Amino acid sequence: MCKKSAIYPGFFDPITNGHLSIVARGLHIFDHLIIAILNNPQKAPLFTIDERISMIKEAVKGKPNVEVDTFDGLLVDYVIQKESNIILRGLRALSDFEYEFQMALMNRKLNRHVQSVFLMTDYKWFYISSTIIKEAARFGGDVSGLVPGFVNNKLKEKFSQAKNA
Numbered sequence: 001m002c003k004k005s006a007i008y009p010g011f012f013d014p015i016t017n018g019h020l021s022i023v024a025r026g027l028h029i030f031d032h033l034i035i036a037i038l039n040n041p042q043k044a045p046l047f048t049i050d051e052r053i054s055m056i057k058e059a060v061k062g063k064p065n066v067e068v069d070t071f072d073g074l075l076v077d078y079v080i081q082k083e084s085n086i087i088l089r090g091l092r093a094l095s096d097f098e099y100e101f102q103m104a105l106m107n108r109k110l111n112r113h114v115q116s117v118f119l120m121t122d123y124k125w126f127y128i129s130s131t132i133i134k135e136a137a138r139f140g141g142d143v144s145g146l147v148p149g150f151v152n153n154k155l156k157e158k159f160s161q162a163k164n165a
């Protein structure tokens with residue numbers, strides 16, 4: 001049987017339980033997932049690419065069919081390079097829809113062989129994003145339960161370093 005592989009792309013700055021839920025559910029559909037981090041330093045991420053890779057690797061430890069990688073340039077080119085034809089994305093609120101729809105159509109225009117597949121986020125993670133997690137954590141808000149424990153510790157470390165700088 002031919003193994004089906006999908007690419008789950010994003011910034012993952014940092015990875016949240018919402019992302020991990022999409023990974024876990026994606027594995028019910030696909031045999032192999034590649035979590036692909038866009039390496040775009042212009043976005044001024046909180047975590048370096050190495051920090052993001054190591055947090056994601058820790059989070060998917062024990063899932064041998066999940067790979068962690070980075071990419072730059074066009075996503076569709078990366079998908080083909082990895083011998084896949086599927087982009088997996090999570091959909092939260094309606095507000096995601098417009099952006100995701102636009103991106104899916106542009107990716108389809110760029111390469112008709114690449115299909116975008118969406119999973120509705122679980123209601124538990126409906127309101128969270130890496131951005132809102134960082135915003136809360138920056139001001140000392142409790143984000144436990146929304147990110148893995150080691151990500152929570154890393155967030156605390158980052159923001160205490162910034163305070164003491």
Ligand code: PNS
Nearest residue numbers: 009010011012038073074075076106107
């Ligand atoms: O974590 P995000 O912000 O939802 O991820 C967005 C991402 C990385 C999937 C998107 O920006 C992307 O694919 N960038 C690579 C450049 C590209 O191919 N863009 C799509 C065509 S406009």
